Amino acid sequence: MRDVAQFIDLHYARRLTVAALARRARVSRFHFIRTFRACTGLTPHQYVRERRLARARHLLSTTTMPVTEVCRAVGFTSLGSFSTLFRRATGQSPAAYRASERRPVFIPGCFVRMYRLGR
16 A cells, blocks of 8 residues: 555645555555555545645745636646645645745845846
């Protein structure tokens, strides 16, 4: 199951079905769900959702991508369901999360001086 979890971690933005993941693990769908949950504490669907939301939190706090693009980049097809799930997981809308988590960018003084001299 570890290799399937690693596969999900790498391909979280793709459309991943339980049937396809079970085939990859070479077990039945129901056995896959039971075994995956025993190993990770989450169902495959919950695990994929958590990976997507973790990546969305990262993108929202480190990039200026619009929320719609973040939604699609992490594998959600509906902005409404993404926003609802995001709010449930963090207690904030994606835009509010971005505003609270944005970190100031450090620009070394030498670059600032160099820019001013170039003018």
